[in-house]
Amino acid sequence: MASRIPLLAGNWKMNLDHLEATYFVQKLVWLLRDARFDYSRCEIALMPSFTSLRSVQVLVEADKLKIRYGAQAVSVTTQGAFTGDVSADMIAHLGCSYVIVGHSERRKYHPEDDVNIVDQVRAVLAADTVRRRKLRGTPPGHRARLCRRTGA
Numbered sequence: 001m002a003s004r005i006p007l008l009a010g011n012w013k014m015n016l017d018h019l020e021a022t023y024f025v026q027k028l029v030w031l032l033r034d035a036r037f038d039y040s041r042c043e044i045a046l047m048p049s050f051t052s053l054r055s056v057q058v059l060v061e062a063d064k065l066k067i068r069y070g071a072q073a074v075s076v077t078t079q080g081a082f083t084g085d086v087s088a089d090m091i092a093h094l095g096c097s098y099v100i101v102g103h104s105e106r107r108k109y110h111p112e113d114d115v116n117i118v119d120q121v122r123a124v125l126a127a128d129t130v131r132r133r134k135l136r137g138t139p140p141g142h143r144a145r146l147c148r149r150t151g152a
Contacts, residue, residue, distance in 0.1 A: 009045040011072060011100060012052070021052035025059050029067070039066040045098050047072050050086055057094050070098030073106055076119040078127075088127030099124055 016024060025046065032044070045068040048056050056069045071094075075085035091099055100106075101124065102117045112120075 005040075006042045007045060008042055009047060009070075009098070011047045011103075012049060013072070013105075014049055016048065016052060018052045018055040021048050022055050022059055025056055025065070025067070029063070029065055043068060045070055047098065047100055053091075053094050053096070057096075061095065068097035070096045070100065072100050073103070074099045074101060074120050074124055076116060076123050078123070088123040091124075092127045 012021070028044075028046075037044075044066075046056060047070050050071065053069065053071065059065065060067060060069060071086065071091045073086065074088050074091060075082060077085060078087050078089055088099070101120045102112070106112045107117075
């Protein structure tokens with residue numbers, strides 16, 4: 001049985017605009033380099049606000065950074081008239097490795113119950129399956145996997 005790599009994840013909640021997010025990621029990477037951080041022993045994941053995800057994606061991909069990023073929430077729907085919602089497909093196309101599902105704040109301040117959360121997980125797994133099909137032939141290291149800890 002392969003050993004699990006610990007995950008250190010930071011949920012930014014509703015903080016940092018896209019410019020602040022870019023600066024934060026650059027600073028974090030510099031600090032980790034200075035500390036000679038061993039990415040093989042612990043995975044780093046950042047969950048910025050949706051408005052900062054694209055900026056974080058560009059920075060991570062352009063500089064080939066060894067950190068992962070993800071979304072803070074996901075809609076149960078794939079498209080349509082759902083103002084402000086973000087679909088699992090949109091998250092997958094941003095290259096996210098993770099998405100937070102079932103967070104206590106979402107349960108408290110939004111109508112998210114167990115049934116809704118199950119639907120969110122299904123949406124994420126369905127989007128990941130579609131994305132994997134589209135990426136056939138792509139090296140595994142370039143495939144974003146949503147809900148990685150579920151074994152999907």
